[in-house]
Amino acid sequence: MKTTTRLLIMLFSALLLGACGSKPVAIADMPVYPGATELKPGESNIADTLKTNGQQDAAMRQAAGVGGSTTQKGFNLPTDAKWDQVKVFYTDKLTASGWTVGMGGPGGNIASQVMDQANQANTLFQTAIFSKDKQTLTVMRVVDPTDAAKVQMILSLSTQ
Secondary structure, eight states: OHHHHHHHHHHHHHHHHHHTOOOOOOGGGSOOOTTOEEOOTTTOHHHHHHHHHHHHHHHHHHHHTOOOEEEEEEEEEOTTOOHHHHHHHHHHHHHHTTOEESSOHHHHHHHHHHHHHHHHHOSSEEEEEEEETTEEEEEEEEEOTTOTTOEEEEEEEEEO
């Protein structure tokens, strides 16, 4: 009888802990594509813009009285980093850590299908979204339209 009670308590505890979700991750915890180098504010227009985005996001959320945050990082990618390679890298790394491809639910699945079609039609800008608990990570690959040798990536992590 005691063994059964203990097993039930352990099972119930495991279910409760599982229902709590995992602790949110920080953008610094996200994997970085091999050979990518981080863009720094003051050295890159994209990095300057991402820093401003973060400040504006925080100010808007505070003014609206809502929680959550969005943090972003930019990277120079190796010039040979094709979209399929970047997407596979993030899909493999993130799904191994419990993330799912897309935003989840029927609407999120439809959005993912539309994004996949748009990604195939546009070689200058591609994007993928991953979700886990109350977080979404958007991965964007951007080719400079004036210099095809400049390939950059933006990671945007939103937490609710």
